Amino acid sequence: MKNFYAFLLIILVTVSQSLNAQTGEKYIINDIFVTGNTAFNANTIITFSKLKKGQEVTIGGEKIGEAVKKLWKSNLFSSIDIYFTNITDDNKVDIEINLSDLPELNEVTIEGVKKGKKDEILDENNLKQRVKVTENLITTTKNYLTNKYKKKGFLNAKVNVTTSEVTNDSIEKKRVNMRIDIDKGNKVKIKSITFNGNEKLKDKKLRKAMKNTKQKNPIRLLKRSKYVEADYKEDLVSLIDKYKENGYRDARVVKDSIIYNDDQTISLVIDVEEGEKYTFGKIDFVGNTVYSDEFLSQILRIEEGDTYNGVELKKRIANEEKPDGIDITNVYQNTGYMFSTINPVEVSADGNVIDLEIRITEGKPAYFNSVTVKGNDVTNDHVIYREIRTRPGELYSRANIIRTIRELGQLGFFNAQAIVPDIKNPNPVDGTLDIEYTVEEQGSSQIELQGGYGGGGFIGTLGLSFNNFSLRNIFNGEAYKPVPRGDGQSLALRLQASQFFQTYSFSFSEPWLGGKKPFQLSSSISYSKQFQFNPATRRADRSQSFNILGITVGISTRLKEPDDYFLFSQALSYQNYNLNNFRSGLFQFQNGTSNNLAYTIGLTRNNTYNDPIYPTGGSNFAISAKLSLPYSLFNGVDYGALREERDNPATTPERIAEIDQERFKWLEFYKVKFKADWYAEVAKKLVLRPSVEFGFLGAYNNDRGVIPFERFFLGGDGLGNFALDGREIIQLRGYPNQSLSSQDGASIYNKFSLELRYPITLGQGAKIYALSFLEGGASVNSFRDFNPFNLQRSAGLGVRIFMPAFGLLGIDFGHGFDPLPGQSQKNGWETHFIIGQQF
Incomplete structure (x- = not known):
C-alpha cells in the first residue's frame, strides 16, 4: 500500500504554472518554499529533498521524482505535492513543496x-x-x-x-x-478428520501421523482439537511422509477442504492418492574415495528388497533432527570434509523397484584457520579456550563443534541457549575456514540469605557461592567487582546459626590445576557445634556441646577411555566428633570423641545436552564407594566379646558407654551408592527424565555393627538443613521429611523416579519449567527386609525457577499413595519447597 501511494504521488505531481510550460522542458530553480500542514522546518524539508537553487530540473523529470521518493521514504508525511510556479521567460521557476504531516x-x-x-x-x-x-x-x-x-x-x-x-x-x-x-469468537474445534482414497493405510494411522491437528477426543489431554492453519499445512506434509515411510513414494494430497458445521465446529476432508508400493533395489555409491562402499553401506543400513522409505533414506543421508547422529553426511563432516555433498539420485524405478546412486562429492579436507570467541566480558579467554574442541590447524569436525557448545554450556557461566558457532570465510579452494563462538554471559555467583523458625528458635543462614572465581587476583584491588572473577574456580562460604547450633563451612575448587589438563582439585573445611536443650529453661545449655570438625581434599580427572565423558574422582575426608557432656541418640557415652577417616572413589559419566539447568538429552550416572580402614583386622579388639557384654542386661550404663567409646573411637564402614538419570525429548522441549538410585551402608565386622553415622533418611523435599552425623537426605515427595526411614536412619535404600518437564522460559534472566512426577522408594536396615519393589509411591506437580543470583527455587505438590510406617491411612498431599537442590 505504501509503495502504491509513493508511485501515485510521483505520477501525479501537480504542476501549476503561470506561463505555458511544456513537459520535458528544462528549467532552472529560482526559489524553493514549503507550504501545507507540517511542523517541520522548511529548510530541513528542502535539504532532505535534495532540490537546490540554481539546479536544472525537468517537469516530470527524474530529480522531481527522486525528491518525492525521498520525502515519502521518511515516513513522516501523509501527502506530498510539488508545484512549478512563477515560470519566467528565461526558463526560471519557483518550486513549491506542499505536504501534510502524518498524524x-x-x-x-x-x-x-x-x-x-x-x-x-x-x-x-x-x-x-x-x-x-x-x-x-x-x-x-x-x-x-x-x-x-x-x-x-x-x-x-x-x-x-x-x-x-x-x-x-x-x-x-x-x-x-x-x-x-x-x-475472537469461539475456538474452532475439529469435529472430525475424514480421508478419502486411502486403502493401504487406515484412517487411524493417518490421523496419528498428523501430530498437531487432532479431531475431538474427550480422553486426549496433551493435544487439543483446535484448528491452526500453519500446523495443518505442516501435518499434510507429515501425512505424505507417513506414506513414504511405508513405501508409497508417489502418494499425494489431491484435495483438502474445510466444512463448517452448525455446532460451530469444522470437519476436515482430505482426499489422497496413494499410488503403488515401492521397494529399494540396487544402491551404488559414486564418487567416494575416502570410504569404501562396504563401510558406507553399513552407515546407510538399507538392503536391496527393503520397503522403500523416503523419510528414513533422507535421515540416513543427513539427519537434520540429530546433528550428532550417525549418518553419511556426519561421517564426512566429522573427519574434515566440510565441503562434501551427498545426493541420492533415483536411476531406475522399473517394476516399482527403485535403484539409487548415492553421488558423493568429497572435496578437499578443511582445516580450522582461526578460532575466536566473543561476548565474554568477565570470563577470561583461557577458561573458554581450554574447553574448545576445535583448534587452529586441526581438521574440521562437526562433532567437535557440537561438543564445544555442550562444554561451554556446562560451565554454567553462559546462557546455554544462546551459544552460537559462526563459520566464517569457508574456502573450498585452499580447504580452510574460520569459526567464531558467540557467548552470552550470565551471573554465576549465588547468594543465600534466609531466616526462619525451627528447632525451637530463630535460624539464620548466609551463603555465598562464587562459581567463576579468580584466586590469582585476590590481592588485586581493581579486580573486585564485587569479587575477583573470570578464572572458572569455585569458592563458597556458608554460615548458619541459631541458639542451639552453629555451622561454618568453606570450600574451594580449581577445575584445571596447572592449566594443562582437566585435573580438578577441591577442598573444604567445616565446623559445627550443637548445644543441648535444657527443658527447664527451654533454652540452649552451652555447657553441653557436640562439636564436629571436618576436612576434605579431593582430586578428579577426565578419562579418555571408554570416552572422555567419564570422570574419575578420589577424595580423602576426616571428621572429628567431640562430645562434651552431651547426650545423643547416636552413642551411650556423653563425653569422648569419635573419628571418621575415609577414602572415597567415584566414577561418573555425564553427557547431558548443553544446558545443565534444563538438559534435553543424554544421561548422567555416578557410582561411588566410601571406605574406612578395616581397623578391626589389626587393632586387636575382640568386638564379639564386647557385643556380648553390651547385650548383657547386667551391664551397667557406665560400662555400655565405655564399650561404645571403644566401638566408635574410629568409625569402620563401607558405603556404596549408585545413581543414574536419563533425559529424552519426547516432543519439542518436552523432556522425560527417568531416574534410579541405590545406596548401601555396610560393616566389615558384624560384631562391631553398622555405624550410627552416614545413614540414609528417605522422604520429603530432600533438603538436609541441619545434619551433624553425615546423614544423606533422599528426596521422596508426597511424604513428610525423613518420615520413611527409622529414627536412626537406614543402611539400605532404593528409589525410582519418572519426571516430565516442560519449559515456560529459558531466558538468561530466569529459567522456569513445570514438571510432573511419579516416584517410589523404600529404606530398610538389612537385606533380609529389602525388596526393591515394595515401595512407598507418590505423584504430583511442581515448578522450578533458576535465577543465577539465587540458584534453584521451586515448589512441589506431592500425593503419597501409601501410609507412613506404623499408620494405616495413605499420607495424601504434601507441599515441598525446593531451595538450591540439584536439577
Whole structure:
C-alpha cells in the first residue's frame, strides 16, 4: 500500500504554472518554499529533498521524482505535492513543496480482550504515543492480531482498527486516537478428520501421523482439537511422509477442504492418492574415495528388497533432527570434509523397484584457520579456550563443534541457549575456514540469605557461592567487582546459626590445576557445634556441646577411555566428633570423641545436552564407594566379646558407654551408592527424565555393627538443613521429611523416579519449567527386609525457577499413595519447597 501511494504521488505531481510550460522542458530553480500542514522546518524539508537553487530540473523529470521518493521514504508525511510556479521567460521557476504531516498516535483503546492482555498488544505492535500512524501501521496491526488469534485456534477471529482525529487539541501537530476492536469468537474445534482414497493405510494411522491437528477426543489431554492453519499445512506434509515411510513414494494430497458445521465446529476432508508400493533395489555409491562402499553401506543400513522409505533414506543421508547422529553426511563432516555433498539420485524405478546412486562429492579436507570467541566480558579467554574442541590447524569436525557448545554450556557461566558457532570465510579452494563462538554471559555467583523458625528458635543462614572465581587476583584491588572473577574456580562460604547450633563451612575448587589438563582439585573445611536443650529453661545449655570438625581434599580427572565423558574422582575426608557432656541418640557415652577417616572413589559419566539447568538429552550416572580402614583386622579388639557384654542386661550404663567409646573411637564402614538419570525429548522441549538410585551402608565386622553415622533418611523435599552425623537426605515427595526411614536412619535404600518437564522460559534472566512426577522408594536396615519393589509411591506437580543470583527455587505438590510406617491411612498431599537442590 505504501509503495502504491509513493508511485501515485510521483505520477501525479501537480504542476501549476503561470506561463505555458511544456513537459520535458528544462528549467532552472529560482526559489524553493514549503507550504501545507507540517511542523517541520522548511529548510530541513528542502535539504532532505535534495532540490537546490540554481539546479536544472525537468517537469516530470527524474530529480522531481527522486525528491518525492525521498520525502515519502521518511515516513513522516501523509501527502506530498510539488508545484512549478512563477515560470519566467528565461526558463526560471519557483518550486513549491506542499505536504501534510502524518498524524501521531495519541491514545489506543482496545476492546474485546482482558485488561492484562492489552499492554501485551501495545508492546507487540509498537503502539506508543507519538508514533506516526501510517496505513502500513494500521494494516500490520490488524493482520498481526488476526493471525495471532487464528494460531491459537480462533479461526473466525475478526479485528477492526479505526482512527479518529483529536479535536480541541492545543498541540499544533495532528494527532489521532486509535480504537482496536477484537472479536475472537469461539475456538474452532475439529469435529472430525475424514480421508478419502486411502486403502493401504487406515484412517487411524493417518490421523496419528498428523501430530498437531487432532479431531475431538474427550480422553486426549496433551493435544487439543483446535484448528491452526500453519500446523495443518505442516501435518499434510507429515501425512505424505507417513506414506513414504511405508513405501508409497508417489502418494499425494489431491484435495483438502474445510466444512463448517452448525455446532460451530469444522470437519476436515482430505482426499489422497496413494499410488503403488515401492521397494529399494540396487544402491551404488559414486564418487567416494575416502570410504569404501562396504563401510558406507553399513552407515546407510538399507538392503536391496527393503520397503522403500523416503523419510528414513533422507535421515540416513543427513539427519537434520540429530546433528550428532550417525549418518553419511556426519561421517564426512566429522573427519574434515566440510565441503562434501551427498545426493541420492533415483536411476531406475522399473517394476516399482527403485535403484539409487548415492553421488558423493568429497572435496578437499578443511582445516580450522582461526578460532575466536566473543561476548565474554568477565570470563577470561583461557577458561573458554581450554574447553574448545576445535583448534587452529586441526581438521574440521562437526562433532567437535557440537561438543564445544555442550562444554561451554556446562560451565554454567553462559546462557546455554544462546551459544552460537559462526563459520566464517569457508574456502573450498585452499580447504580452510574460520569459526567464531558467540557467548552470552550470565551471573554465576549465588547468594543465600534466609531466616526462619525451627528447632525451637530463630535460624539464620548466609551463603555465598562464587562459581567463576579468580584466586590469582585476590590481592588485586581493581579486580573486585564485587569479587575477583573470570578464572572458572569455585569458592563458597556458608554460615548458619541459631541458639542451639552453629555451622561454618568453606570450600574451594580449581577445575584445571596447572592449566594443562582437566585435573580438578577441591577442598573444604567445616565446623559445627550443637548445644543441648535444657527443658527447664527451654533454652540452649552451652555447657553441653557436640562439636564436629571436618576436612576434605579431593582430586578428579577426565578419562579418555571408554570416552572422555567419564570422570574419575578420589577424595580423602576426616571428621572429628567431640562430645562434651552431651547426650545423643547416636552413642551411650556423653563425653569422648569419635573419628571418621575415609577414602572415597567415584566414577561418573555425564553427557547431558548443553544446558545443565534444563538438559534435553543424554544421561548422567555416578557410582561411588566410601571406605574406612578395616581397623578391626589389626587393632586387636575382640568386638564379639564386647557385643556380648553390651547385650548383657547386667551391664551397667557406665560400662555400655565405655564399650561404645571403644566401638566408635574410629568409625569402620563401607558405603556404596549408585545413581543414574536419563533425559529424552519426547516432543519439542518436552523432556522425560527417568531416574534410579541405590545406596548401601555396610560393616566389615558384624560384631562391631553398622555405624550410627552416614545413614540414609528417605522422604520429603530432600533438603538436609541441619545434619551433624553425615546423614544423606533422599528426596521422596508426597511424604513428610525423613518420615520413611527409622529414627536412626537406614543402611539400605532404593528409589525410582519418572519426571516430565516442560519449559515456560529459558531466558538468561530466569529459567522456569513445570514438571510432573511419579516416584517410589523404600529404606530398610538389612537385606533380609529389602525388596526393591515394595515401595512407598507418590505423584504430583511442581515448578522450578533458576535465577543465577539465587540458584534453584521451586515448589512441589506431592500425593503419597501409601501410609507412613506404623499408620494405616495413605499420607495424601504434601507441599515441598525446593531451595538450591540439584536439577
